[in-house]
Amino acid sequence: MAKLMLNDVLERYNEEICIFLFLKKVVKDVKDGRTNLTVYLTDASGELVGKIWNDFYKPDFERLEEKIVKVKGYIELYRGIPQIKVIDMRIAKQNEYDTDDFSPSVDNVDELMQTIFSYINIVKKPHIKMLLRRFFDNDKFLKAFKRCQGGTTIHHALRGGLALHTATVLIDAVSFIQIYEDAGNRIHEGFDRDMVIAGAILHDIGKVKEYKSFPINKRTIEGLMQGHLSLGYAMVYAAIRDMEREEIQFPKEDENKLLHIILTHHGELDDVIKPTSTGNILKPSCVEAVIISRTDEKDSRVNAFETAINEDNGDGDLTRFNYFMKTYIYKR
């Protein structure tokens, strides 16, 4: 049976409803001997705040964070905004739900993957093509890549977001080379179009380890401690070592360039103490790395603007102050 989605229940005031939701957070508030819980519930259609007042409170509820739960309650309006007054809640059984109901997703992931594969097919250098195939012919990696979000909040924060972002960076970067050459510019002899293709495809693969699997849209401990630039570097480095063990030559200069693209794709050298740190530890030092870092920034920024506009529910021409972009965003 199809899941009853959040959007469908928002106007069913004072009617007892049962719904499966993914629980983002539980906040406990104890006052005058009374315990109240605020729970943040979400599914692919939206978010809803739930309130559990003293009479219905059970200590078990506090252990439900990041679980898919079945909630029973009533929709009420609080200051004009619907919330759910929870009367009971339990962990949903695995046969009662489909995990995909709880995360918004890109709807053309398979097409995006076909695009990525079509670019792998035009790579000329056999060792680079083999490296890309090592990742994308691996079912476990492919499954994780297709499901992975591109970010947790600011841009591409949806299932398949990484595939969408990767395909966009890839098409943009390769098209740029074409446009640049068509306009009559010359690129130096050592410039390597295969490296741009491989760099675009691999630049963010560390995100499959940086983020928990959807619907939990959070960083893993290794993601927090190492970041996807380092994690992606380590994955590609390990794959090249595996190739060497199989006596597949991977020239050192190509390895250096590819790992450099991954490590520098967030652009500028960063002050790691800032809360808005991008995690870059080096500046791009080759043309291929500049192309990837700029196309990466362009796509993440445009998507972040779109996200901010879509999420802003105010009436004005501008969004509320956007701390990531450090400005108000014009919505018209």
Ligand SMILES: [Fe+2]
């Ligand atoms: Fe990145």
Ligand SMILES: [Fe+2]
């Ligand atoms: Fe990226």
